[in-house]
Amino acid sequence: MGFHKLVLLAATCCAFGSGAWAQEAVSAETVVARVNGEAITLGHMLLVRESLPNEYKSLPDRQLFDGILEQLVQQTILSQKSSAPDSLQIRLTLENDRRLMRAARMIEQWSEQPISEGAIQDAYEAAYSGVDQGLEYKAAHILVETEAAALELIEKVNAGEEFAALARDFSTGPSGPGGGDLGWFGKGMMVPPFEQAVIELEVGEVSKPVKTDFGWHVILLNETRAVESPALEDVREMLVEDLRRAAVEAEMAILRSQADIKLFEDPQIDPGAVKNFELLSQ
Structure with a gap:
């Protein structure tokens, strides 16, 4: 039964008073119900809640x-019934x-070390001092649909026409109205062919069609600058x-080196067997 159905069912059949434990301290061991003598604790409920989707976690407390x-009562009944x-x-x-x-708890303990x-x-x-962080680039571009149009624009630039004016008149990209200005950007921020073309340009140089x-x-490369290291x-x-x-990882490596590990590589076992879930029903 889905959790939403259990919630509706509980609204009609579970009438626990809101102050049942108000006057005594509760813990994960606090028993909230017994089914044929088997205890259901608050700890059981906490673990169920942690496994719920977020939309259920935000339901009203009651x-x-x-x-x-x-849900736990029904599961306990069914579990007891199964012989x-x-x-x-x-x-x-x-x-x-x-x-x-148990493994997660060990990792948590290691991670809590100051x-x-x-x-x-x-x-x-080690990460930033004296390490070359590379360059950032300030460029502009004109985007057109054909190589022929790009070549024609390059001729106009070489003939002395202003790049920004040509971008405003001919570029089909969103930067066109701003003269093609792309601002500052670093490696990985542009698609690879565009980035590579920019890297190969000298300041003030116009690219071939890209x-x-x-x-x-x-593309026109306007400026470059060294990338500054971030503040600590x-x-x-x-x-x-x-x-x-x-x-x-260091703690794990130590424990692994001390453990007696034997990996059995049976040539009869096809690695694809790890996908055969039906083996569990045999």
């Missing part, structure tokens, strides 16, 4: 509480889930995350 509780032993799929799923949660200011400063200097998916471009505070969060990730 509706959410009653819906989750009714069949756990299938291979259920057993392996539980093993994987337990493994995943990162010193000195380590952050060292990481910043073909992209947008059409044909005539602007990249602090990124550096801390990188340091935490590196610390986790």
